[in-house]
Amino acid sequence: MYRSHNCGELNASHINTEVTLAGWVQKSRDKGFMNWVDLRDRYGITQLIFDEGRSQKEVFEAAKTLGREFVIQIKGTVIEREAKNKNIPTGEIEILVSELNILNASLTPPFTIEDETDGGEDIRMKYRYLDIRRNPVKNSLLFRHKVAMEVRKYLSDLDFCEVETPYLIKSTPEGARDFVVPSRMNEGQFYALPQSPQTFKQLLMVGGMDKYFQIVKCFRDEDLRADRQPEFTQIDCEMAFVEQEDILNVFEGLTRHLLKEIKGIEVEKFPRMTYEHAMKTYGNDKPDIRFGMEFGELNEVAKSKEFPVFNAAELVVGIAAPGVGNYTRKEIDALIDWVKRPQVGASGMVYVKCNEDGTYKSSVDKFYDQNDLRHWAKTTGAQPGDMIFVLSGPADKTRGQLSALRMELASRLGLRKPTEFAPLWVVDFPLLEFDEESGRYHAMHHPFTSPKPEDMHLLETNPGKVRANAYDMVLNGNEIGGGSIRIHDKATQQLMFKYLGFTEEEAKAQFGFLMDAFQFGAPPHGGLAFGLDRLVAILGGQETIRDFIAFPKNNSGRDVMIDAPSTIDESQLKELHIKID
Template identity: 50%
Template sequence: MYRTHNCGELRKKDIGKKVILSGWIQNIRNFGSLFFVDMRDYFGITQIILSKNLLKINNIIISLGKEFVIKIHGEVVERHSKNYNLNTGEIEIKVSKIEILNISIPLPFSIVNKTDGSEEDRMIYRYLDIRRSPIKNNLIIRHNISLMIRNFLSMKGFIEIETPVLIRHTSEGARNFVVPSRNHINKFYALPQSPQLFKQLLMIGGIDKYFQIVKCFRDEDARSDRQVEFTQVDCEMSFIDEKDILIFFETFIKFLFKKVKNIDLEPFPIISYFDSIKMYGTDSPDLRFGMKFFELNDLIQKKKIPFLIKQELIVGIKTKKCECCNTYNKINSILKNNINNERFFWIKHLSNKTFIFSNKSFLNEKVCFFITKHFKSDPGDLLFIVYGKKKESRSILHKIRSEIANHLNLKNNKEFKPLWIKDIPLFEWENNRYKSIHHPFTSPKEEDLHLLERNPENVRSKSYDLVINGIEIGSGSIRINKKNIQDIVFKHLGLSKEEIESNFSFFIKALTYGAPPHGGIAFGLDRLINLIEGGDDIKNFIAFPKNNYGKDVMVNSPSFLDNDKLNELHLRY
């Protein structure tokens, strides 16, 4: 028997019990004839006291070290110097027998909550990092949230169905990871970026509601909120429309926040893609702080302000009562390191008719008065204005808005502001061709169908993104369920009949067998958990993550294959 109890469960009521514990040595304090040891396992920490004599073998004292695995027999006694930060802090174990189950070499970093380990070391020795409570607890949180998701969706009539991992490569979307086939010479499988076509085929197959917590793979650059392999909560439903999806999954997200954080989220506003770009310069706006965009073109034309009158767009934001930024140098320092574009200026409203402002030839007290009046600015407010081409100007102002929010600590990670973005364009023009903004199977809006043949750039899609605090958490759409519409979409994407036949013939054929109206959504599980818990990196909620270069530095993958394996896979020519 390795243990009668774990290291997190003994309490004052257990005083006098004879117990056996097993675990790791977290810390050792040497008091001469006695050792005080913090003993840790998955469940917690218990202090044990052992006599130096217990470590004698043939009159030689056996050394103990951090992360040695030990088993002890002893009696639960009351602790004299209590530690109320521990659940077991009122008791300790007086050890009568100790057995060293395994030793540990010196550690690369401290196994404590606030470790001295670098991110690289923690990833190389991830199995040691998991011993730390923050990472262990994150994995427990992930398990609990995944279980809540499974139970919620199952209770609502969804069934979990696994879809294939080895699939066919297609050219649409992000880059696929490919897997060579040994038995089929010069042919390759691909790893799925999502189970998109398979979940649609399930709906065509008569399944009413499907979900899957599924691994997906994209061969693209990793970062703090993206991994080359990631997990998504994938859902699909038959006989539904956009409104049904938004209502149901708003309830789903509210359920998770209430269950996990006891937070009652307010109703999710719905903003069109075009309004989001116009008001915030992005399709993933953060609503925790204000600073909607003001357009000034009409004012500039009316007042005939030189230089600005020639600009395609003049757009700005107002930061209210920005008292910490009250000098020229302080205001300039907010953006100089992160916003390199020179096509913006600022105005600080000091009193009703006095200002400090950027060093621009077209700015003076009179111009500042006109602009601050247009913004309905009050003394203490700070304005930033960008000018130039429409798309570029809104993008720059979005970055400025985010930088100001960072500078003024307006991004409270305990506050959550979800919203839906919908009516996203079906296509975008990129590299002299049309490209699907979501994916090629997204349905156009009925009221835009008359534009699909000749004006595809003006067609809006029946798609929707869930954004929380400026982060895209979920994305989905109503799918195309009619072959003639799917054919037109493929044509605009530049796919030849041969490519369609080669890549999608099975799916096109399925659409001709009475495909029902259907749609769905997928949530990034790693991002969602990281957001709920106020984390700053999804890697902390993944057991064995890749680094920001897509490498697993613990097992050293990706790795080279030897010549024999390459020959077996027919990859050497």
């Protein structure tokens, strides 16, 4: 044993105890005749004291050689500290050191091991093992563990069984973004890494497992946006003999449990909102409802006048930004520039100041009178002192742009409070979405999602209108989970593949095993998956997932610490029956 206690547990009750500690030198303060060292481990920091008068000469001298991040072991006596530090649990004591053993020296670290470090992202990633010593990263990993354990306990207590599904599976044409693995034993053939265990969990339902979950790595070889990783973790769940309502209840229960256990927050029953409503009201299928700023559609009044921009538009829609009625012309112009950025893509913006005296001043006063503007204010819910921002154009695009503006304003106004949690369900997603590029419909969720029976008749005539038994859980403007009731009979599944443009042969070659399984007594079933990385980041009040992942990859999919991916030997390629092209 290298220690009798850790660096976070000693306090006044231990005074006069002989202890052995081990850890890292956080910092030392050499006052000549006295030398203090902060000793750090995962559990905390304990102050050590080396005193010319009270310490042995060689121990006292050795302490002067300690550099930052040296690993040491000490023996000593717990004594009362003169200058107490009420901010840390060990702040009332210090250790008068009698023995010092340097376990390992350290080069000067390339960045400071402090909560606020001087290391940039790149250098932190290269030396991730040092970055992990910092509280923000270390605590994020501990937090992730705690969340995962709570998930497991909660689901296990509800009779869910965690089943490990395979990582070496089959590539599908759907799987344009599959990572593949050449097989040595099966020449010219490849495994794929799962983008999700979807078909396996459905087969477990066919197999009578009844309630399945798994916290599992998934893989997607896609161009990485800022906060995506090629490997990510899902809480993957499936239940048999359930309807949508049952699934929503179980996983709402899980989420409420997490909020309560992890954050100490009790939330009301989750609101439910249809996809259609979410799109009309927030321009977004994952609305952040921590704040209002709901959309007001202004077509009626806006198009009744001679303003050509609005008259040419499919949709005129606005939001009221609270308390910014006094924005200067410069501030407004900056915001107009912001919505014109290519990432947002609006061509212009109309604004209406709602004066405190109940009058209005707009950028379109030439076309609209006070009555018109009063109507806009009513529709957008604007109060005196607010500002209404109005966008116009093609309906879908304009909603998307206004949603971006809504989120931007909320951020600027501090309405997206990381300590506030506003979950909801978005339900009744469309089954299919039209892909302009390929000119055909794709499954919005995946091809195993069941259409609502009452919409089945629209599949031939108006496929875009068919709603699915699909749902997303949304938390603070992020989709943290999504799922559906699945198709569980062969005929419907075959039909679905047909509508998605599969030939009968393709469907059979790729998913024959699943359709075969459906012929042997498949129960009705459904489920969902949470993105664990995102979930813990949001629960942790963070915007980015990266510090909740021990060894993340960069935007090129590289691990810069170990320098992967890398080239491999010619002989290895040969064994795998492949060549570099």
